[in-house]
Amino acid sequence: MKRRPALMAAVTGLVSALAITGCSTSGTAAGGGGGGLTFMTFETPALTAKFWDTSISEAQKAVPDVKVKKIVSPDADRTAYAKQLQASGQFPDILSSINPKDFTAAGLLKPFDQKWLDENFTDPNGNAIDGKTYIPPTNSQxxxxxxxxxxxxxxxxxxxxxxxxxxxxxxxxxxxxxxxxxxxxxxxxxxxxxxxxxxxxxxxxxxxxxxxxxxxxxxxxxxxxxxxxxxxxxxxxxxxxxxxxxxxxxxxxxxxxxxxxxxxxxxxxxxxxxxxxxxxxxxxxxxxxxxxxxxxxxxxxxTGGTTSVSAKSSDVDAAATFAQAWSLSKPNLKTLIETDGAFPMLKNVPFEDFGAKVTPLYTDGFKLVTDDNAKVSAFGxxxxxxxxxxxxxxxxxxxxxxxxxxxxxxxxxxxxxxxxxxxxx
CATH class of the missing domain: 3.40.190.10 (Periplasmic binding protein-like II)
Known part of the structure; x- marks a missing residue:
């Protein structure tokens, strides 16, 4: 989701944030050193710590030999926090709901495979930047x-x-x-x-x-x-x-x-x-x-989505595999539908297969996505x-x-x- 307070760049704030999350201070180019991966998440009333823990356990089945460590952004601005981590040499291996344009110019993100996007999403290029996609188009808002x-x-x-x-x-x-x-x-x-x-x-x-x-x-x-x-x-x-x-x-x-x-x-x-x-x-x-x-x-x-992958990860392939598994997880999408109002955009999964309980209010909103109407990019x-x-x-x-x-x-x-x-x- 889009929740981005202004960046607080003071060194003391960074030290405090790192202490809150328990992030490693190894100073590696990416957070996934030592045979593991780091996944920067965020918590809201809808997307709780339990949701992230469960979703990580589910997606980790795709990389069973790799440990995935959760890092929680201390506030709603994931992009700002990711910049702080990158500046201290601790850029996460996988990142949730950031602004890709803030990182693509520096070559920090790995684009997702176009064939995989075409096979799995109704709008495979919905998140494309200069022809490359850094966040899977799993849902919409x-x-x-x-x-x-x-x-x-x-x-x-x-x-x-x-x-x-x-x-x-x-x-x-x-x-x-x-x-x-x-x-x-x-x-x-x-x-x-x-x-x-x-x-x-x-x-x-x-x-x-x-x-x-x-x-x-x-x-x-x-x-x-x-x-x-x-x-x-x-x-x-x-x-x-x-x-x-x-x-x-x-x-x-x-x-x-x-x-x-x-x-x-x-x-x-x-x-x-x-x-x-x-x-x-x-x-x-x-x-x-x-x-x-x-x-x-x-x-x-x-066009929404969650997982971005660091191009500097110590195990880029494992990070990408995890991110893909997380993005296609029906249980994850079910939670996002029910608690975060997400409108799914998976090509091969009929809505009823999510098993989500929704209200008429949700159904009316979803019609705005599925109907033929005047859609434009939501500014900012x-x-x-x-x-x-x-x-x-x-x-x-x-x-x-x-x-x-x-x-x-x-x-x-x-x-x-x-x-x-x-x-x-």
Whole structure:
């Protein structure tokens, strides 16, 4: 999943992080020295320590003579932590849910075999960067979906908005009624950026799916009219009181609790949030796509996946074999479906074969993936050619936080242009 707070590069922080995970300090080029492999994971309310331990044991059957040691990222930013480990000569052999573009230029990742990808996935090139795939396209996500509380909407005779004007009117009505219109986990950069990402995806990429590629070529800029207008909408929502004034201090976990407790009416969040809604309460919530300026339904799509392999591993073949086994494990996907709202994309496994128990809310979300509709890359959330340059995702998320209290849209976007140009050299 996409959870990426800003990098904390202080040496003391690195030492503390290494102590937390119990990582070896051998100083090897990769973490898999001594006949074993290291697997950098992360833990969330959905993907618990037990899940990782079980999934590792299952995938390790593919490499029975190799010990796999789990390293847990101390916070939600796996990419930043992987950079810390790499800087200290301890880059893991296998890494979960990182941003590949941050490592490919240095030749740190091994691409997966194209034949294996073609044989096993419905969208084998969904995560391709310059024709090579560094994260298997095992599942997909919609980032964001707008979750809403049906009871709050019904009590105020509100309909699901289909246009931006209708959406802002819903916000105004809820605000006047004393209800927080839109939940925001603004205390964590990765989640603070999701509402702004959703608006940009709907309007900018919805109108021009090639906008990111054009930005790489220097043909468009963040200070251009399309992006300026989209960011203006974000400021419009802030000015209308769509978010709680203290949203920048709200963690992702607390935002989830507040929305599920009925303290807010809507919540822009990735489809993984489906897995956080108790089955007994699922009928109380619905979803819709953030309306675009044109009114056309735009699906902010991300081809997901977990395992990347270090090209510097002491046993690259074993690491790749483990990563492939982990990615094709039906029990792993079953857990991701049920607890993390993942939409599977395995070619040879019918959905019913996972044995997953899902709610109508999940089924409705999955239809966005399987239906023929207008899918575009979710801005700042993908791991393919439309991924932002190294470090720019973090800058974008920081910008979303700054714009919560600053009206200097022009200056913020000019800074983002400069950050992009520097990172993309």
């Amino acid at each position: 919609v980032i964001p979906m707008i979750f809403y509380n049906k009871k709050i909407f019904a009590e105020r005779n509100l309909q699901v908005p289909q246009t931006w004007d209708a959406f802002t009117k819903v916000v105004t009505t809820l605000k006047k009624a004393g209800v927080t219109p839109v939940e925001m986990a603004g205390g964590e950069p990765w989640s603070a950026g999701i509402p702004l990402s959703g608006i940009i995806t709907a309007d900018v990429l919805g109108s021009d799916p090639q906008w990111i590629q054009k930005r790489y070529k220097g043909e468009v800029a963040f200070t251009g009219p399309e992006m300026t207008a989209a960011v203006g909408k974000y400021r419009q929502l802030i000015g209308a009181g769509a978010f709680d004034k203290g949203a920048l201090s709200v963690s992702y976990a607390d935002a989830n609790k507040q929305f599920l407790a009925g303290e807010s009416a809507m919540y822009p969040m990735g489809s993984w949030f489906i897995g956080q809604i108790p089955a007994a309460d699922a009928d109380d919530f619905g979803t819709f796509l953030l309306p675009s300026e044109t009114g056309k339904a735009i699906v902010p799509f991300n 959330q993908v791991n393919n050619d439309d991924a932002l340059p190294p470090g720019v995702v973090e800058q974008f998320n920081s910008l979303a936080q700054k714009l919560f209290t600053s009206s200097d849209t022009k200056g913020a976007l000019a800074t983002l242009d400069a950050d992009w140009d520097k990172a993309a050299k």
